[in-house]
Amino acid sequence: MHLTVEQALAVYPLSEGELIAGDSGKQRIVKSINVMDAPDIADWIKEGEMLFTTAYLIKDDLEEASELIRKLHYRGASGLGIKLGRFWESIPERLTSLADELGFPLIALPFQFTFSDQMNGLFHAEMKRSTDQLEGALQKQIRLMRFALRAESISSLFESVTDAIGCPIAVVGAKGQVVFSSPGIPADWLTDQWPWPPLKTRLKHLGRQAFRIPLMNRDACTGFAFFFDSLPFLSPVEEGLYTQAAEIISHHLNYSYEDYFELSVQKDFGSLIKKFLKNGVTAEAVLEYAERWEMEWLETGYYCALVDLPPAAAVLRTERLDDLKASMLSNARMQALKGIHVVMDEGVLCVVPIATAGTEGELLREALESCLAGLGLDERRAPKAAICARKKQLKEMADAFAECRNTFRLAREWGVEERIVRYDTLDLAMIFEPVSREKMRIYCQRWLGGLLSKDPGYALEMLKTLETYLDCDGQLNDTAKKLFIHRNTATYRIEKLSELLDVDFKKVNVLVRLKIAFLFRSLLAAETGEGERGA
Template sequence: MHLTVEEALTIYPLSRAKLVAGEKGLSRILRSVNVMDAPDAGDWIKSGEMLFTTAFVMKDHLDMALSTLRMLDERGGAGLGIKVGRYWDQIPQELYDEANRLEMPILELPFEFTFSDQMDALFNAEHTKTTKKLQTVLEKQKQLMQFALRNKESSDIFHMISGILGQPIAVFGQGGNVLFHNTSWSEEIILHQWPWTKSPQWEGFGDTRCFRIPLMDSLGCTGFFKVYVNSPLMLKEEEALFHQAAEILTYHLGLDIQKGKDPSRQHALSQVFMDFFQRELSFHDFMKSCKSYHLTVMSTTYQCVLTTIPSEQPGATRLLNEVRQLLIYHPQLQQYESEHFYLADGLFSIFALPEEQTFHKKDFLTSLNSCLSHLTSKTSVAGLHCWVSRVKAQPELIYNAFKECLETHHAAERLRMSQTVLHHDSIELFSLFQHLSEEAMRGYYNYVLEPIYGKNKQVDPELALTLEVYFEYDGSINETSRYLFVHRNTVSYRLEKIADLLQMDFKKMSDLLRLKLAFLFRNYLK
């Protein structure tokens, strides 16, 4: 039996009982009912038990009644039911007061019904409730099976599973990044005590509990899954339902992204794109293959991202899988239809842009940076970069987009640019001037930056660092102050001093362009 006292009071004939004290304890769990007919009955009280009594053994011993009530509270009992009219005409006031203090419900039981009538009714109600619950679990299992048999990757998988379970859920990548949650809790709370052990476990959250399950595939843990429930007790069959949902999530998040081991649509498309980029496949045959695999992201304006991780990085393959998880399922990227393929150069992604974002590249870049922020904040992750192409409007420009990603990658390495997400526009100036001789580049940056970096110049190193960071963050004072851990007014003051030294005006586009070129040449020649 597993009812609250409040629920038990709705079941006939116990519904004829009267709650006379301990109203704040109505949420206590009632697991069993015992009849008290001996002076030492209190010694046998169990957690969740309610005692029924005629008050025969305590009618002349108020201390025994108070002691029994306290023992019920100490052992987690559910309450005390007293049949008034035979040995007690009314319940003593002292017992009322103590029950209210302990928040222990006291019921005046209906005189016309036997204890067995009321106990049978409770057990029958619990049996009916459990049967209905099992039927609901069976129906949910059928829905999960129907969903799994679709065998189709869907960005809406989290909403679908949460809807089938009828409970809020949270899904995490293998690094603890939140891929999805529709709970009322903050990310900080639902990540409490991370990292977690790789075994199923219940957690408590105030009045709510959650069941945490690791998502395990043949290579290990690909993430975690939590189901949040407000029921104090779950059937084993319900836990099995949660495990079934976890298996489906494991398939969608793990098995279908193992490079070179899955003959699925993604792996086949990866080969198509590699053949096309290596000019082993004509554009006509390329588009024919894309159409046969129902690839639609290039039918509108789109933008491409090449994600690279150095092969010497420990766990590079698993880390790239984790990035793919984020790019598909992160809430801020859900608005974009996307496709993701493994190529020899890294993970190649195509994002279809909403019409209103076609000319606003910052919206997409902001979402991309936000998506990767949790991952890149970990000290164990180094060398992760996303190289972003310009927006394209025709399918035949996909090769150009891929080349732009590669160009951005190679230029950033030569220019020692450290940003995690870098747009092709950032290296546009370099592509224009890369054919200048090194002598010409060196002469130009020496001429422009000589007041700061010239020989025998005693310039505060903080000023030089501030200028470098200022240009690295595209002239953003806020980002510069955040990077240097100083107030934005301090950055403004330093920039004024630098402008005086260089005899420049940072409000003039021509002066900013001169400095941009000087730093570009300086970084390249380093």
């Protein structure tokens, strides 16, 4: 039997009883049931046993009853059920206080049912649970085997395993980089206390629990798979299922992906693009190679992203850029983009087709976020990325590369702290660079003065709302999501801002002018700290 006390109390006829004390211990595991028929029963109790009694042997001595509860607690018993109505009408307060202090479940059993009724109910419930568990495991195993026997594309490996297992998963590579994680699982949770020994481990930390399994390639550990569940314990059947899933993941990572990473097309084409950007080969030569390998997207649309290391990581720069490229190639979301990755002097250049990057480059941004967050580096050492405007032809790639470099420069000069910055958001900065700082201050006061004169705390919150609203192109739903507030709250704030600033947000020219005001504030903040972002 493997039920929690809470689950057991939901089983008829024990459900007719009541948990009187020790509520904090209701997640204890009930492995078996015993009946008290001897004064020294506590000396024979086993871990996980729940004890039933009529209180006959302890009814006249509360000190002995208290000592019984202490012994049961220290021996790991799951709880004590006392049948009321025969020797005790209620459980003494002294015992309930002690049970609450120890977190030891104390249950008032219903008088109308015998102990055998209670035990039969629990055993039948456990049998049904075990049968359902085996049937569920069999179905999951069938899905896993179907997946293992068919050729799967690189991008769908982890999604297929997640669907088959029926729980969130994550994979961490041999260097501690997050290769894949289901939505909502923080990278710092996954890489906590890295490195780890290559052992199967049950983890419980910060409200999450998972089963971690090493991924082995012969005798070498090449990473770890995490399987997240809400089960209070892991049965041998479920552990075997997770182990089988980990072996399938390991096989694909160590063989299918290894072949993918080493494709000569990726290497040769990357080298060709690098030479093209340095004027070493013609556009015709690149297009001829692209056509040979069915990469027509270079003439239908693409995005470029440049990922670079911070100045603090300048030592051994070439080796670090190679490691960065390898981490990007091993990230599942980056793989799904089917792009080309090239190590340049300025960083790692990624060229990704619009078909996979998204019309507005949103999928590329999400993949970069996932990859950079998965590196688990602190802010001082973490790489940053710049994304160019959308391009349609190969001949525009030099412009795209220049846009990425200019985006990094402007981000530094304007004090932009985001990990990923788009050229589209900073191209106005190039136009306004010659504007004097005094004129910028006057402009900011003209458009934001009605808000800046308010209480600093209120002004800070409203400025953040307005800036987010502008970043979302005036879309209230997107603004509310980014600020984690209700749409009605966002609507109220925008209406209030319209009143304070005496502007009409329905007019495009108003949005543009306010956007310029925030650009000026960013530049002033970067130089003097007088107009900090969002403050």
